[in-house]
Amino acid sequence: MDPEQMTETVSLLRKSFDEGLTIPLQFRRDQLKALEKCLRENERAFVEALGKDLRKNPGEAKLSEVDLCVNAIKTAMLELNSWTSPTHVSKSMLTLFDTLYHYPQPYGLVLIIGPWNFPISLSLLPLIGAIAAGNCVIVKPSEVSPATSEALTKYLASYLDERCFRVIPGGVPETTSLLNLKFDYIFFTGAAKIGRIVSAAASKHLTPTTLELGGKSPVYLDDSVNMDIAARRICWGKFTNAGQICIAPDYVLCSRKTSKIFIEAVRKVIREFYGEDPKASENFGRIINVHHHRRLVKLLSAGNGKTVIGGQSDESDLFIAPTVVTKVDPSSALMQEELFGPIMPIVYVDSARAAVDFINEKSRPLALYVFSSKKSVHKLFREKTFSGALSINDTALHFAVEELPFGGVGESGMGAYRGKFTFDTFSHRRAVLHKNFNFFGEKAGSLRYPPMTDLKVGA
Numbered sequence: 001m002d003p004e005q006m007t008e009t010v011s012l013l014r015k016s017f018d019e020g021l022t023i024p025l026q027f028r029r030d031q032l033k034a035l036e037k038c039l040r041e042n043e044r045a046f047v048e049a050l051g052k053d054l055r056k057n058p059g060e061a062k063l064s065e066v067d068l069c070v071n072a073i074k075t076a077m078l079e080l081n082s083w084t085s086p087t088h089v090s091k092s093m094l095t096l097f098d099t100l101y102h103y104p105q106p107y108g109l110v111l112i113i114g115p116w117n118f119p120i121s122l123s124l125l126p127l128i129g130a131i132a133a134g135n136c137v138i139v140k141p142s143e144v145s146p147a148t149s150e151a152l153t154k155y156l157a158s159y160l161d162e163r164c165f166r167v168i169p170g171g172v173p174e175t176t177s178l179l180n181l182k183f184d185y186i187f188f189t190g191a192a193k194i195g196r197i198v199s200a201a202a203s204k205h206l207t208p209t210t211l212e213l214g215g216k217s218p219v220y221l222d223d224s225v226n227m228d229i230a231a232r233r234i235c236w237g238k239f240t241n242a243g244q245i246c247i248a249p250d251y252v253l254c255s256r257k258t259s260k261i262f263i264e265a266v267r268k269v270i271r272e273f274y275g276e277d278p279k280a281s282e283n284f285g286r287i288i289n290v291h292h293h294r295r296l297v298k299l300l301s302a303g304n305g306k307t308v309i310g311g312q313s314d315e316s317d318l319f320i321a322p323t324v325v326t327k328v329d330p331s332s333a334l335m336q337e338e339l340f341g342p343i344m345p346i347v348y349v350d351s352a353r354a355a356v357d358f359i360n361e362k363s364r365p366l367a368l369y370v371f372s373s374k375k376s377v378h379k380l381f382r383e384k385t386f387s388g389a390l391s392i393n394d395t396a397l398h399f400a401v402e403e404l405p406f407g408g409v410g411e412s413g414m415g416a417y418r419g420k421f422t423f424d425t426f427s428h429r430r431a432v433l434h435k436n437f438n439f440f441g442e443k444a445g446s447l448r449y450p451p452m453t454d455l456k457v458g459a
C-alpha cells in the first residue's frame with residue numbers, strides 16, 4: 001500500500017470512529033465473534049503459515065497462537081458488560097449530592113505493530129482488547145514472517161468490518177509511512193531500538209503508546225530445587241520456538257557446583273523433548289531467516305566459555321541445535337545483547353546476592369526467573385530486583401495467565417496487557433462529575449466560593 005492509500009485508509013477509519021460505529025457493545029461482540037470464526041475456520045491455514053515461517057510444530061502453533069487468541073476472545077465477550085460499566089466513587093462534603101463516576105471510552109484509531117516470533121497472537125491479542133474497548137484498528141504485522149502476514153491480511157479482511165478494521169502488511173517503509181500519520185494509540189511489540197523510533201514518531205502527535213520490548217531475561221538457580229523439574233521448565237522456556245521468545249530465559253546464573261548437576265539434567269531433558277537428533281525432531285523449530293542464523297552463529301563463535309551441549313548449526317536448514325555454553329565470562333559477546341535463539345549461556349555466581357547485583361547492573365529485564373526452594377531467596381529477588389514479571393520456579397508460563405498484566409519496565413518496555421489489562425490499555429478512563437441544581441447540593445458546594453471564612457477553611 002502506498003502512502004496516499006494509507007492516508008485514505010486512516011481517514012476512512014477515523015470517519016467510522018467519529019460516526020460511532022464501534023461504540024455499541026453489540027457491534028464489538030459481533031466483531032469479536034467474527035474474529036473467533038476467522039481463527040477457527042482458517043486454523044489450518046494459519047498453522048501452515050506458521051510452519052512455513054518458523055517451522056512451528058502444528059500442535060504448539062495451535063495452542064500458543066490460535067487457541068490463546070480464541071480464549072482471549074471468549075474472556076472479552078464474557079466480561080464486556082462488566083469491563084464497560086461505570087465505576088462509582090465515594091463522595092466528600094463538597095460533592096455529597098452529586099453523581100461521581102468514571103467509565104472507559106475508546107481512544108479512537110489504534111495502530112498495532114506486530115513482531116514475527118508469535119506473529120498471530122502478538123498482533124491479535126492487542127486487537128481483541130482494542131475491539132472490545134470500541135476502537136477502530138490498523139494492524140501492521142511483521143514482514144519478517146511473510147506467510148503469516150499474508151494469511152492475516154487475507155483472512156481478517158474477509159471476516160472483520162472493513163470500515164473499522166484493516167491489516168496493512170509491509171516492512172520498514174510502510175511502517176514509517178504509517179507512523180507519519182496521526183493515531184490515537186500505538187501498541188508496538190518488537191525490539192527496544194525500534195521502540196525508540198515508534199516512541200519518537202508518536203510523540204510528534206502526543207499519541208500514547210504501549211511498548212512491548214525485549215532484553216535479556218535472567219534465570220537464577222540454586223541446588224535446593226528438584227533439578228529434573230527445574231531443567232524441564234527452563235528448557236521449555238528456552239528452546240520452544242528455537243528460543244525466539246521475548247520472555248525466553250536468556251542466560252543462567254548459578255554456582256559452578258549447581259551448573260554441573262543442571263547441565264546433566266538439561267542433557268536428559270533435551271533428549272526427552274527432541275530425541276537423540278533435535279534436527280530431525282518435529283518439535284524443534286527453526287531460526288526465522290539467514291540474517292538471524294548468521295547473527296547467532298557469530299555470537300556462538302565470538303563468545304567465550306565452553307560449549308557442553310549442542311553447538312551444531314546448518315544455515316541451509318536454518319537450524320541451530322539446543323546449545324548450552326558454560327563458564328561464560330560476563331564480558332562475552334553472548335552476554336551483551338538479547339540472544340533470541342536456542343543458546344543458553346551459564347555464568348557462575350557465588351550466591352543469590354551476587355546474582356542480584358549482577359542483574360541490577362544491567363537494564364531491567366522483561367522477565368526474571370528464580371529457581372530455589374528457599375523463601376529467603378524468593379524474598380531477596382522480590383524485594384531487591386526489578387523486572388516486567390517475576391516467576392518463581394517456572395519460566396514463560398505467566399504470559400498464558402490472562403489475570404496477570406504482561407509488560408516490561410525500563411528498557412524492556414512500558415504499559416501492560418492481557419485480559420482486562422488489554423481492554424484498559426485501549427480505554428481512556430473518563431471522569432464524570434454530575435451536579436444538579438437542588439438547594440442542598442448548592443449549599444454543600446458553596447464551601448468553595450469566596451469569600452473564604454474561618455468556618456469554611458476549618459481554622
Ligand code: NAD
Binds near residue numbers: 117175192247408
Ligand atoms: P522488530 O522491532 O525488528 O520489528 C517489530 C515491528 O517493527 C515489525 O512489524 C517491523 O516491521 C517494524 N519495524 C522494524 N524496523 C522498523 C523501523 N526502522 N521503523 C519502523 N518500524 C520498524 O522486532 P522483531 O525482530 O519482530 O522481534 C524481536 C524483538 O521483539 C525482540 O527484542 C523481542 O524480545 C521483542 N519482542 C517482545 C515481545 C513482548 O511482548 N514484550 C514479544 C515478542 C518480541
